[in-house]
Amino acid sequence: MTEFHQVQFLIVDPDYDGQRVDNYLLARLKGVPKSRIYRLLRKGEVRVNKGRVKPEYKLCAGDSVRVPPIRLAEAGDTVPVGPDLAAKLEAAILHEDDLVLAINKPAGVAVHGGSGVQVGLIEALRQMRPQCKFLELVHRLDRETSGVILVAKKRASLKALQAQFREKSEQMTLAGIKKTYWALVDGEWPADRTVVDEPLLRTELPTGDRVVRVSAQGKPSKTLFKRLALLRGASWVEATPVTGRTHQIRVHARIAGCPLLGDDKYGDDGVNAKHKVNGLRRLCLHAARLQVEYPGSGEVMVFEAPMPADMQQLVDALRCS
Known part of the structure; x- marks a missing residue:
């Protein structure tokens, strides 16, 4: 590790026009914890064109990014x-x-x-x-x-792809990009509960950790749900986020009364402890399918990932006889 004692000024290359400043810094400040980078942004120690910016600020070619003295990893x-x-x-x-x-x-x-x-x-x-x-x-x-x-x-x-994700985050539509998740949740998910439409507000803690809750001051958020199977004390559901908010599926499942198994932030600690004997080791959420428009051609491409072995083993252990 090397100690840089002087302020650095990074000029944004045209290739990085439109990139978020937090992602830009994460790619360049190797070895610096993510929480430290967000703290530098929050305190205004990182500046763009001499002004304070939020993590989601989109850089422009030629922008001058001021980086304070910081401990960086050598190549x-x-x-x-x-x-x-x-x-x-x-x-x-x-x-x-x-x-x-x-x-x-x-x-x-x-x-x-x-x-x-x-x-x-x-x-x-x-x-x-x-x-x-x-x-x-x-x-x-x-x-x-x-x-x-x-x-x-x-x-x-x-x-091109990030533009699709940004549109997904802000518009209540399934057009274009489409993400499909599989989740294992606590309890019996009602077969007729097919949508959760509640605004979500994200709060960032001093540690850099993010917590999301339902709030009228939050952004519109909508998730489609489909029960795939009833298990013993749990359900296997498919979740399709119509919007793209942080922790959206996890929070929407909780307010529906069926928090995700293994969720140590929005779940039930007692339920998670009980399922450890059945092989529960982590958050039971899997991005099973992603549909996007291929860059340049506009052709629809679909990528699919099979159920991971650990989640499949838990499903098998909880199958109703």
Whole structure:
């Protein structure tokens, strides 16, 4: 690690026009915990064109980003991806071409390093694909959520795909991008409960952690649900978020009376403890299917990830006789 004693000014390259400032910093401040970066933004120590900005600020080509003195990792300090993780990720690739890479992210793998995580998904993929000059996450999944995630291999494809995700976040429509999740929830999900339409408000704690709750001051949020199977004391449901809010499925399932199994933030600790004997080890949420318009062509592409073994084992253990 090296100590930088002077303020740095980074000029945004045209390739990064439109990228969020938090993502821009995460890609450049290797070894700095995510929570530290958000704290620097919140306190105004990071500035763009001499002004304070929020994490979601979209950078423009030529912007001057002021970065305060901060402890950074040297290139030689990069933690190599282990052979076991590399083999697991290689086997999990669902599709790869010149523009995009789709991978079935295993549960427990963070999408990027920081906050105690030495090597995240994107750092591992960059080591596994040294010939690729550009590799960036299109979107994110929580560390304990498994399933389909997209990585862009060109700046143009990143911008085109992220535009679809931004539209998804703000519009109450299923047009274009469509995400389908499988979840295991506590209790009997009512067969006639097919939609939860409640506004959600996200609050960021001083630690950088995010908490979401239902609030009239929140953003419109809508999730479609379908019960796939009744289990012993639980249900297997399909969730299709119409909007794209943080922790949307988890919060909407909780207010429907059926929190996700293994959810240590919005779930029931007693229920989770009880199901550990059945093999519950993590948040039971899996991104099973992702539909997008392929960059440039507009062709609809669908990526699917099968039910992970740990969730399938729990389903089998809870099958009603």
